[in-house]
Amino acid sequence: MTEVEQADRRIQKTLSSLQDAFFELVLTYSYDEIKVSDIIKKANVGRSTFYQHYKSKDDILVTSMQGLLKVLAESIEPEDRRDDLLELMEHFWQNRQFAPRVFAGTARRQVIMALAESLEIRLKKLYKSQFISPTIPTNLVAHQLAEAQMVIIIDWLLGKGSCSAEAMAKHIEQTSKAMCKALFVNKY
Amino acid sequence: MTEVEQADRRIQKTLSSLQDAFFELVLTYSYDEIKVSDIIKKANVGRSTFYQHYKSKDDILVTSMQGLLKVLAESIEPEDRRDDLLELMEHFWQNRQFAPRVFAGTARRQVIMALAESLEIRLKKLYKSQFISPTIPTNLVAHQLAEAQMVIIIDWLLGKGSCSAEAMAKHIEQTSKAMCKALFVNKY
DNA sequence: CGTATTTTGTCCACTTATAAACACTTTTAG
DNA sequence: CTAAAAGTGTTTATAAGTGGACAAAATACG
Numbered sequence: 001m002t003e004v005e006q007a008d009r010r011i012q013k014t015l016s017s018l019q020d021a022f023f024e025l026v027l028t029y030s031y032d033e034i035k036v037s038d039i040i041k042k043a044n045v046g047r048s049t050f051y052q053h054y055k056s057k058d059d060i061l062v063t064s065m066q067g068l069l070k071v072l073a074e075s076i077e078p079e080d081r082r083d084d085l086l087e088l089m090e091h092f093w094q095n096r097q098f099a100p101r102v103f104a105g106t107a108r109r110q111v112i113m114a115l116a117e118s119l120e121i122r123l124k125k126l127y128k129s130q131f132i133s134p135t136i137p138t139n140l141v142a143h144q145l146a147e148a149q150m151v152i153i154i155d156w157l158l159g160k161g162s163c164s165a166e167a168m169a170k171h172i173e174q175t176s177k178a179m180c181k182a183l184f185v186n187k188y
Numbered sequence: 189m190t191e192v193e194q195a196d197r198r199i200q201k202t203l204s205s206l207q208d209a210f211f212e213l214v215l216t217y218s219y220d221e222i223k224v225s226d227i228i229k230k231a232n233v234g235r236s237t238f239y240q241h242y243k244s245k246d247d248i249l250v251t252s253m254q255g256l257l258k259v260l261a262e263s264i265e266p267e268d269r270r271d272d273l274l275e276l277m278e279h280f281w282q283n284r285q286f287a288p289r290v291f292a293g294t295a296r297r298q299v300i301m302a303l304a305e306s307l308e309i310r311l312k313k314l315y316k317s318q319f320i321s322p323t324i325p326t327n328l329v330a331h332q333l334a335e336a337q338m339v340i341i342i343d344w345l346l347g348k349g350s351c352s353a354e355a356m357a358k359h360i361e362q363t364s365k366a367m368c369k370a371l372f373v374n375k376y
Numbered sequence: 377c378g379t380a381t382t383t384t385g386t387c388c389a390c391t392t393a394t395a396a397a398c399a400c401t402t403t404t405a406g
Numbered sequence: 407c408t409a410a411a412a413g414t415g416t417t418t419a420t421a422a423g424t425g426g427a428c429a430a431a432a433t434a435c436g
Contacts (some may be wrong), residue, residue, distance in 0.1 A: 235414090
């Protein structure tokens with residue numbers, strides 16, 4: 001019930017300018033060859049304005065994917081997330097044109113690390129709620145999960161093996177939850 | 189050769205937002221029913237921002253037409269302006285859809301007064317260059333000229349009589365210069 | 377290899393845009 | 407006719423965007 005703080009109109013404009021510019025650039029150039037200078041030039045904002053909102057080029061990438069990664073991270077929780085996952089997979093599939101440019105170079109690692117971070121938070125919550133202390137460090141497990149989730153999605157998007165978005169959603173739901181349950185096997 | 193002062197990037201964005209919003213509104217609504225509030229809402233800028241750039245709704249109208257009116261005002265000068273006038277008439281004709289909404293209500297008067305003001309400046313220069321002092325007050329003559337120029341253009345745009353843009357350009361060139369020469373008839 | 381060039385990230389003083397509050401006028405409706 | 411609503415235009419303190427300068431890091435290249 002927290003009052004949602006409306007961002008200043010200028011911030012909204014600046015952020016959408018930057019996001020739009022970034023997406024447009026990714027349509028044409030690979031992530032690695034895009035410079036911050038290109039983004040601010042296309043967005044028509046000052047350099048200092050960019051750094052007021054993002055730490056780096058990686059940051060704008062990760063930030064713009066955070067909504068998507070959240071869905072993946074939540075899939076380890078006991079609740080049913082099939083609908084969200086299906087929607088996500090369909091979105092990925094529709095925008096698979098981006099995949100070669102986004103998941104080729106350094107961006108791949110950035111995205112996975114961001115996902116791992118998001119997963120780690122949720123893992124810790126799960127441990128807490130189950131009154132269990134982890135035997136393997138949580139950050140390692142989070143990274144493992146993140147790689148497992150992303151690698152198959154990336155392979156799928158790059159056309160290394162074809163199946164439906166439904167199948168992918170179901171597979172990720174099942175494997176994620178299974179891996180996670182295994183962590184708490186002692187509990188039972 | 190004066191260094192052209194580049195406006196701040198924010199000003200450019202704000203002005204084009206406001207101009208764009210204004211034009212879009214004129215496409216749908218008549219000038220008189222458009223509120224300042226509508227313009228700033230569509231442009232997505234704050235109220236105080238609007239008034240930082242324009243005195244009123246009339247001001248944004250007149251400002252956005254000033255480039256066009258300049259061509260008309262200059263047509264009283266001895267120099268050949270046929271090309272500029274032709275271009276202007278073709279522009280008017282292409283955008284004649286605006287005419288009923290722009291030249292119907294109070295806007296008509298605003299535009300004519302702005303044109304008169306522009307004409308008055310040029311008239312005074314002409315008097316000065318000819319070493320003649322006006323017998324009829326310059327503002328009256330300017331208003332007369334403005335009405336003469338605009339009324340035929342408006343009638344034309346509203347479809348009250350049809351002819352080519354070329355014919356209109358030629359007619360305005362001739363009549364404007366003729367009226368103006370008549371002011372200096374004693375000189376010869 | 378090293379040096380030249382590009383790009384990054386940070387800083388600053390300054391300008392602009394902002395929301396909110398306000399008195400005022402015009403329009404709308406009851 | 408008159409109360410309410412909508413719109414205008416101004417004023418404030420504050421937050422955001424600006425360019426320019428800069429050192430440091432990354433990259434290109436001879």
